Amino acid sequence: MTANGYKRPYPGGGMVKGLVITITTMFKTIFRPNKYLATINYPKVKETLVPRARGVIALDQEACTVCMLCARSCPDWCIYIEGHKEEIPPDKPGGRIKVRSKLDRFDIDYALCMYCGICVEVCPFDALFWSPEYEYSESKMGDMLHDMDRLQDWLQTVPDPPALEK
């Protein structure tokens, strides 16, 4: 199929067609903005993203077992984890002493993070979630390092997963 199938109705016809399109667009946008306007007036009106959008990563501290899988699989090495082992006394005397890992430090540096999602994917204990929040710009680079508590706060914004097709 060849691409050169254009023909002009009359000399100057192409330019007149272009002019007609521009002016009809102008009238459409002035008189029916609700239907035709392509932009929203941010920051007065904010856009909500789809539930799966990769905005920010949220952490559930209770579920984390300091297995370090996320820090190891991050392509940018932007997750910093420190933890220590705690001993929990046994339920009944003479039982086994349980050893549990406790999280000391879990920082994600969003100045380095490339929002790929590998950390969320490999976590075996459902401790990391995606949230479609996007308004966390800072004026200082140091503030882009989100610590444990800030990541826990993001957990409230995690939406329910969307329903699936059919």
Next chain:
Amino acid sequence: MTIDSDAVRHLSEASVSVELQTEDMTLNIGPQHPSTHGVLRLVARVDGERCFDVHPVIGYMHRGYEKLSEVRTYPQITTIVNRIDWVSGYANEIPFITAAEKLMGLEVPERAQYIRLILTEMARIASHLIFNASYPLELGAATPLFFALRERERVLDLLESVTGGRFHPNFNRIGGVKPAYASGSTTRKLLQDLPAGFFAETRVAMDKVLEAVDELDALVADNEIIVARTKGVGVLPPEVAVAYGVSGPNLRASGVAFDLRKTEDYLPYDRFDFDVITGENGDCWDRWHVRLLEIKESVKIIRQAIDTIPSGDLQAKVPKVIKVPKGETYVRAENPKGEMGYYLVSDGGQGPYRLKIRSASFSNISILPWILEGILVPDIIAVMGSLDFVLGDVDR
């Protein structure tokens, strides 16, 4: 009076040598320029408005993909590879994953292949819409850009609703597409299939994309000024195009009907009915128009795929830690910019031993010295724009 012939000759030579001595000027269409699609530098020798010699200088955007791939695992490389040609993000991941699957001998489930195909065609629509809209901007018309970007937003929103990212989807895994929200999870399995309403929204978006294509066609393709600026400018004969390794819509606009979607089998294109668009003259107008019509063909493919998508698994059965067996292979795919290929050499580890990327734009701009010889300065911009290259693709 006798005429002294020596004196006369001396006089005539004297009048000839009064001519002005003009020099060529070396114009640096520098790395920072509104029209070079990134940081491409053209060192042009111009005489007035005519340019004699163009020497492109690339490498300002080299990010070292091939070196980065040597120290990363396959899932990590998938996340960085879609940044090579950032306008069509999803299409860059496909040949890489297909190369790894070929070495492993995996069979990708049908539904995963269909989803990959749909998302690749959406990436093609996004890339071609950006080109068709920003090329008139380089020629001076500012309005088509907004018409096309409006509809491109719908396509990107669809991509985001499935994968979570607009330009960098990271949706491929070895053996299929990303099956679950947290596939390593031991406590719950949240399937990450297509979200509800995807098919309905896709149909609406495809209708709007076709409307935008018609608007662009009416606004730009028939415009006498565009025709005067682009017809007959930058003609690329088919033999020269084939000799330089040009691929994609640039090659097809010169008349060579070569489309890797018909000849390669990395995705099930043989089940769908679409045409290979060719142009007649190989000038800038043809290159623009071919891409416009290819958007229509992609819409056709997506509509057929949505109607016939089978249900099934999203990923083949693969072990948790993937080691690709030893071997080497080359897979090439039809990227929106041209032919993109990955030559994968694996030594049995978790990451490749060597990954060589054959990017489309690198070969496409190798014809710049040939095609820009003896051309006017404004036409440099017109021709460069019509080749549709992205510097990330050139420099990797």
Next chain:
Amino acid sequence: MPSWVTDLFSNFWVSLTGKLLLVALLIPLVGMVIGFAEMKLSAKMQYRVGPYFAGGRWGWAQLIADGVKFFQKEDIIPTDADRPVFKTAPMLVLVGTVALFVVIPFGPNLIFRDLDVAVFYALAISSLSTIGILMAGWSSANKYSLIGGLRAAGQLIAYELPLVLAVVGAVILAGTMSLQGIVQAQIEAGYPYIVLQVIGFGVFMVAALAELSRIPFDMPIAESELVMGYLTEYSGFRFLFFFLAEFANMFTLSAIAATLFLGGYWLPGVPDDVLEFAGPIILIAKTFLLVFAMIWFRWTFPRFREDQLQRIAWVWLVPLAIFNIIATALLKVIL
């Protein structure tokens, strides 16, 4: 009007100062209003809103904010630039525009100075900006500016001729070169001259677009190729001069076109005493129609290449204008 005001302004020097102040005030005002109209209208043609933040819902303070921004910027002059020429160039371009303002009739008695050779004066003064542009292109020590300046010189000189020749038709019909006289002739004839001078009007509008360096005749500036052409090295309030001069020049050339071809401050059926204070409004309305047409053309079309531009001027416009003159002269003699 109280008598002391009329006595005050009958003094030549006081009225001269008053007129100068008025022109100096009107030019930035007109420039800002038209600039704002261009921003809003071009946005509506592209499914956008345009400025909406500065000054409330409509964003009317956007250009005032832009003006203040340009004023407080650092004055950067390149090291190799030719300093006196670099500094004088914007002034010349603005002078070309301001001087045009002086001869436009806003009403039967509202004109800054009614010259007998107003048309001749207007066309001559508007070529001062050509020199200013060439100075700007040459004195910035920048190859891109040089290319832009040379392209501008070629284009502006080429389009001077159709501009002048297109006007001659209206002058022949009216029999006088004074702009006030041309409007009076249209009032007496009872119809605006566009009825007989369609070709002249078309040639004048195309040549005016080229004189303003607006798309589709945008090669000197050529944003996507030359990064603002001859304006590349200008920043701060020197750029503001060029910016304002472009918009004010749009207004003045459209006002001259409205006066010559569309009837100026007169509408058929409006009595003379109403024209005293409704005249400016009518003229401004007609001018804005033409300015809207210029904005409409700018945002729809791409730009011509330099050789195509020159071809249009010399092969199409000049013969059309000459044919128009001959036809008008024959008409005037025969009828």
